[in-house]
Amino acid sequence: xxxxxxxxxxxxxxxxxxxxxxxxxxxxxxxxxxxxxxxxxxxxxxxxxxxxxxxxxxxxxxxxxxxxxxxxxxxxxxxxxxxxxxxxxxxxxxxxxxxxxxxxxxxxxxxxxxxxxxxxxxxxxxxxxxxxxxxxxxxxxxxxxxxxxxxxxxxxxxxxxxxxxxxxxxxxxxxxxxxxxxxxxxxxxxxxxxxxxxxxxxxxxxxxxxxxxxxxxxxxxxxxxxxxxxxxxxxxxxxxxxxxxxxxxxxxxxxxxxxxxxxxxxxxxxxxxxxxxxxxxxxxxxxxxxxxxxxxxxxxxxxxxxxxxxxxxxxxxxxxxxxxxxxxxxxxxxxxxxxxxxxxxxxxxxxxxxxxxxxxxxxxxxxxxxxxxxxxxxxxxxxxxxxxxxxxxxxxxxxxxxxxxxxxxxxxxxxxxxxxxxxxxxxxxxxxxxxxxxxxxxxxxxxxxxxxxxxxx
Amino acid sequence: xxxxxxxxxxxxxxxxxxxxxxxxxxxxxxxxxxxxxxxxxxxxxxxxxxxxxxxxxxxxxxxxxxxxxxxxxxxxxxxxxxxxxxxxxxxxxxxxxxxxxxxxxxxxxxxxxxxxxxxxxxxxxxxxxxxxxxxxxxxxxxxxxxxxxxxxxxxxxxxxxxxxxxxxxxxxxxxxxxxxxxxxxxxxxxxxxxxxxxxxxxxxxxxxxxxxxxxxxxxxxxxxxxxxxxxxxxxxxxxxxxxxxxxxxxxxxxxxx
Ligand SMILES: Nc1ncnc2c1ncn2[C@@H]1O[C@H](COP(=O)(O)OP(=O)(O)OP(=O)(O)O)[C@@H](O)[C@H]1O
Ligand SMILES: [Mg+2]
Numbered sequence: 001x002x003x004x005x006x007x008x009x010x011x012x013x014x015x016x017x018x019x020x021x022x023x024x025x026x027x028x029x030x031x032x033x034x035x036x037x038x039x040x041x042x043x044x045x046x047x048x049x050x051x052x053x054x055x056x057x058x059x060x061x062x063x064x065x066x067x068x069x070x071x072x073x074x075x076x077x078x079x080x081x082x083x084x085x086x087x088x089x090x091x092x093x094x095x096x097x098x099x100x101x102x103x104x105x106x107x108x109x110x111x112x113x114x115x116x117x118x119x120x121x122x123x124x125x126x127x128x129x130x131x132x133x134x135x136x137x138x139x140x141x142x143x144x145x146x147x148x149x150x151x152x153x154x155x156x157x158x159x160x161x162x163x164x165x166x167x168x169x170x171x172x173x174x175x176x177x178x179x180x181x182x183x184x185x186x187x188x189x190x191x192x193x194x195x196x197x198x199x200x201x202x203x204x205x206x207x208x209x210x211x212x213x214x215x216x217x218x219x220x221x222x223x224x225x226x227x228x229x230x231x232x233x234x235x236x237x238x239x240x241x242x243x244x245x246x247x248x249x250x251x252x253x254x255x256x257x258x259x260x261x262x263x264x265x266x267x268x269x270x271x272x273x274x275x276x277x278x279x280x281x282x283x284x285x286x287x288x289x290x291x292x293x294x295x296x297x298x299x300x301x302x303x304x305x306x307x308x309x310x311x312x313x314x315x316x317x318x319x320x321x322x323x324x325x326x327x328x329x330x331x332x333x334x335x336x337x338x339x340x341x342x343x344x345x346x347x348x349x350x351x352x353x354x355x356x357x358x359x360x361x362x363x364x365x366x367x368x369x370x371x372x373x374x375x376x377x378x379x380x381x382x383x384x385x386x387x388x389x390x391x392x393x394x395x396x397x398x399x400x401x402x403x404x405x406x407x408x409x410x411x412x413x414x415x416x417x418x419x420x421x422x423x424x425x426x427x428x429x430x431x432x433x434x435x436x437x438x439x440x441x442x443x444x445x446x447x448x449x450x451x452x453x454x455x456x457x
Numbered sequence: 458x459x460x461x462x463x464x465x466x467x468x469x470x471x472x473x474x475x476x477x478x479x480x481x482x483x484x485x486x487x488x489x490x491x492x493x494x495x496x497x498x499x500x501x502x503x504x505x506x507x508x509x510x511x512x513x514x515x516x517x518x519x520x521x522x523x524x525x526x527x528x529x530x531x532x533x534x535x536x537x538x539x540x541x542x543x544x545x546x547x548x549x550x551x552x553x554x555x556x557x558x559x560x561x562x563x564x565x566x567x568x569x570x571x572x573x574x575x576x577x578x579x580x581x582x583x584x585x586x587x588x589x590x591x592x593x594x595x596x597x598x599x600x601x602x603x604x605x606x607x608x609x610x611x612x613x614x615x616x617x618x619x620x621x622x623x624x625x626x627x628x629x630x631x632x633x634x635x636x637x638x639x640x641x642x643x644x645x646x647x648x649x650x651x652x653x654x655x656x657x658x659x660x661x662x663x664x665x666x667x668x669x670x671x672x673x674x675x676x677x678x679x680x681x682x683x684x685x686x687x688x689x690x691x692x693x694x695x696x697x698x699x700x701x702x703x704x705x706x707x708x709x710x711x712x713x714x
Binding site for chain 2: 400402403405406407408409410411412413414416417420421423424425426427428
């Protein structure tokens with residue numbers, strides 16, 4: 001195999017989650033000089049763990065289409081994301097219905113853009129604000145050796161579940177976002193992964209976000225395109241004292257895509273992390289959002305929504321751990337399923353013995369739009385401290401016929417009424433996303449999904 | 458050509474197999490106000506829902522026409538576009554949908570975008586003022602967390618903005634304080650004085666004559682047990698207020714005997 005220059009074509013290998021494939025991957029990474037002996041050891045260990053660990057979560061109920069033991073990896077290719085590719089020429093995604101990557105890059109002035117695992121180089125700086133560091137994760141250790149050594153895998157436990165292990169074994173792209181002490185950035189930092197139907201990749205991103213004391217930023221992670229990739233990633237967030245981070249994920253991967261992520265954050269004293277998650281694409285999406293409130297005044301806000309249509313399946317777990325008190329968490333999840341869409345939401349809140357004065361609120365509401373749709377909600381509160389406030393509420397229901405009639409009686413056609421009420425159902429979570437542009441984008445995406453659903457109905 | 462007006466002929470309606478309306482004949486002509494009174498459970502809301510097209514009510518015979526057009530068989534939204542408006546006794550909440558959006562959608566649906574956004578805005582603020590409503594309501598979700606009186610005011614705001622041909626007010630006056638009743642009354646009178654509402658017909662379902670001070674009834678009907686037991690002039694409403702429904706029941710029984 002020719003080793004190629006930094007801009008040369010990358011080597012593609014068929015992907016399988018096995019040792020021979022990992023050895024080939026390690027050889028390719030070695031040619032780029034981007035794998036240390038320690039990395040190689042960790043990757044091999046992680047792969048062994050992937051094979052050994054049980055599938056996550058409770059055993060699927062009958063009829064569930066997300067049996068993780070039966071995942072297949074046919075026709076996927078793996079490539080190192082270390083070879084870059086200029087983002088010029090034809091749009092990497094269908095311009096008619098998907099955001100155009102270079103356009104995204106200029107409009108939002110900053111971020112990292114990938115096609116599959118490969119980093120694109122649009123003609124804009126990765127960070128609009130020169131005080132902010134946005135680098136491919138593989139390039140981060142050289143300029144920031146101590147910071148990376150101190151934070152990498154410090155929070156994201158790659159042993160936590162088999163998909164974190166798999167992501168660690170085959171990691172082939174990623175981002176390092178560092179906002180130094182006191183720096184407040186307004187423009188969102190975008191991390192985009194696009195996949196085209198031209199090739200189905202196995203993409204393993206690793207995102208590391210570090211906010212210094214009092215730093216504030218918004219990171220938007222996006223998955224777009226009409227390809228059917230297997231994306232399996234790890235995100236870890238360190239929020240320093242008094243830091244505030246909005247971490248947004250807009251998952252609009254192709255219809256056949258499978259998207260697995262574990263995102264973990266830790267809040268230092270008085271730090272606040274706001275997770276905003278919109279799962280709108282893919283055939284199977286599994287997400288874990290974990291927040292550790294390990295210092296006084298820490299705050300975790302989680303706003304998540306998903307809408308499964310067709311045969312799609314979404315599996316979402318949020319976990320908030322109040323280690324000390326007072327700390328605060330507020331979790332709101334809204335989900336809807338149409339056609340034969342399925343979903344599961346597991347909401348865990350743990351309040352440890354020393355978390356006195358903590359306040360935890362969890363609320364999830366699910367809307368079933370067809371007789372064959374199904375959503376399970378599994379909230380779990382574990383409270384080991386008294387003098388805390390914990391609230392949890394959950395509903396699963398179908399469309400309110402009285403509301404439908406009421407809207408129709410104002411001249412609005414039933415299909416429009418249905419759209420209005422369904423969009424309205426998501427609104428309390430949408431309003432928690434940062435920025436009107438982003439909120440409108442989510443509304444538009446949901447609207448398109450309702451359209452598609454009513455067309456097939 | 459059938460008569461102008463909102464007309465029911467021998468309307469029979471069943472709910473889950475039980476006949477609730479037993480042959481209702483009503484004609485509300487353009488510009489007229491008809492009051493419909495009657496004890497609880499007599500079928501007044503059933504009539505209102507049936508005219509508006511609620512899917513839970515089975516029409517077993519008869520017809521409902523609006524200026525000659527048959528409404529039965531039309532979906533509720535089509536009936537609204539034909540010109541019927543129902544002010545609900547218990548309006549539903551639409552969480553996540555702002556009043557402003559809802560009003561715009563409703564006006565657009567019924568009158569297919571006849572107003573520019575600026576004109577529409579002006580209309581909304583005018584009507585808010587008539588109803589003595591805080592413009593902050595525009596940003597709230599439709600009926601979500603509204604008090605009973607606020608819900609009724611919002612019904613009237615919608616009526617004023619849609620300016621339908623015929624409005625059915627199902628106990629819009631119930632549960633209102635004096636000020637709210639006055640605001641609702643003003644909304645109706647100012648609509649009737651406006652270009653849009655000059656020929657509006659009203660079917661006012663009520664238990665009290667007080668709303669008829671603002672909407673003077675041309676005709677008063679009393680519904681008992683799914684039939685119109687008596688029809689008369691404005692004095693009939695006052696009489697019921699004084700004497701109750703038993704007197705009417707007795708009269709009907711004697712007349713039949
Ligand atoms: N969906 C339904 N299912 C069963 N019964 C119904 C239904 N709707 C109406 N009814 C019955 O029909 C009868 C008439 O009810 P309706 O609501 O029309 O009365 P109303 O005259 O409006 O009374 P009120 O003055 O209390 O508002 C009642 O006996 C009621 O229980
Ligand atoms: Mg009633």
